[in-house]
Amino acid sequence: MRWDRFFDDLEEQLASEWEAERAVLDSEAERLRLSRVPLRDRLTVLSEPGAEASPAFELRDGTVLVGRVTGVGADWTALDPAESRAGAVLVPLSAIVSIGMPHPDLLRSARAVAPSPLRERMTLGFAVRDLVRRRVGVTIHLSSGRVLSGTVDRAGVDHLDLALHDPGAPRRAGDVSGHRIVPFEAILWIRLEPGARTL
Structure with missing residues (x-):
């Protein structure tokens, strides 16, 4: 025994x-x-249908944007801001300093996602070229603290051409007050006119 x-x-x-x-x-x-796991994969999980998280994105200039993640590209994310009348926002991943969210959402964001060759090709330039095609009015917040409003006329591989005009006004030759070439690395975030949708 x-x-x-x-x-x-x-x-x-x-x-x-x-x-x-x-x-x-x-x-x-x-x-x-x-x-x-790259940051964009974690954001992709937060953008899936049914995801209710509204993370707080702290940017390099101290701005905090709170919103639901609606899309993710190779080097950017799209947000639907929690502010009721605000337009959609594009944020380069390089502009993000930290992302705050409840612990369950943080854990959920770390799960594996299937690789997407399409997402790999959807750079910020790709997203901005879509804004050119749709003639969407934008407000661009720069790392210098300046804010530029207008319509994106052209987008290169690492920069865009902006026709300056009053926010919310259509781009008419007589209303354009100037033009700027803006390198993508100078952009902290781009707010689209209310009602305009990202990719």
């Missing part, structure tokens, strides 16, 4: 050690997986 109990105890101890070792391996595999 004693030997039976002794072997049962050994078997339980071995099973317990095996479970502990497996838990360590699982946690190490999860840490390795998480070490390879």
Whole structure:
């Protein structure tokens, strides 16, 4: 009888050690997986249908934008701001300093997403060229603290041409007060006119 109990105890101890070792391996595999997750994948999870999170995005100039993530590209994210009358916002990922959200949303954002070759090609330039095509009025907030309003006339690989005019006004030659070339790296965020939708 004693030997039976002794072997049962050994078997339980071995099973317990095996479970502990497996838990360590699982946690190490999860840490390795998480070490390879880019920010855009975490934002992609927050943009999925049914996601109700409205993270707070702190930008390099101290601005905090609170809104639901509606789209993600290779180097940008689109937000639907919590402000009721605000238009959609495009934010380059490089302008983000931190993102605040409730812990459950933070954990959910870390789950794996399927790779998307299309998302990889949808750069900020791609999104801005869509604004050119649709002739959407924008307000661009620059890292210098300046704010420019107008319509994007052209978009290159790393910059855009902006025709300056009053916010909310249509782009008419007589209402254009000037033109600016704006490098993408100078942009903190772009607000589209209310009612305009991102990609």
